[in-house]
Amino acid sequence: MHYVDKYEPVVNYQKANMEKRAKGAVIFEKAMYPDKRTFIKNAIQFLHEEGQVLSLLLSKNGSTKIQEKVKVMLGENAKRNILPHVTLPINTEITEKYLTAFMSSAILGVIQEWIDTGQNETPEEVINELMQVFSINFV
Secondary structure (H helix, E strand, O other): OOOOOHHHHHHHHHHHHHHHHHHHHHHHHHHOOOOOOHHHHHHHHHHOEEEHHHHHHOOOOOOHHHHHHHHHHHHHHHHHHHHOOOOOOOOOOOHHHHHHHHHHHHHHHHHHHHHHHOOOOOHHHHHHHHHHOOOOOOO
16 A cells, blocks of 8 residues: 555565665675585575575566675675686686686576575585585586
8 A cells, every 4th residue: 555566565675675685695606615515505505594585586576686696795705705716717807707607597596496496405515515516617
């Protein structure tokens, strides 16, 4: 009754939630981790602990604005915490850009699949699966 349309409550929630979580997200965004497993673990735990509403916003049918913000956050973290451990040569900014986009999209895609299928696996099981994916040597 107090909203202009049915989307306004969601937009208001997104703004309030993002502002409320901004301090935690900034700490997460700027963090340095000793290895890629610790980074992936913290990323999944950070998203998992944010609760069901964030899970809905991150699902495949959720908020594209939130998904894009999470993907950017994952990409920045991947540059700092995964790229240094990648064995393939990263000789150009273009290679770094696309590899970062690939990794952030892959992590978000796995998280979305996990959410959309009911989060039946523990965060640790999802972390183990992601670690296997990032250990694949593409030929």
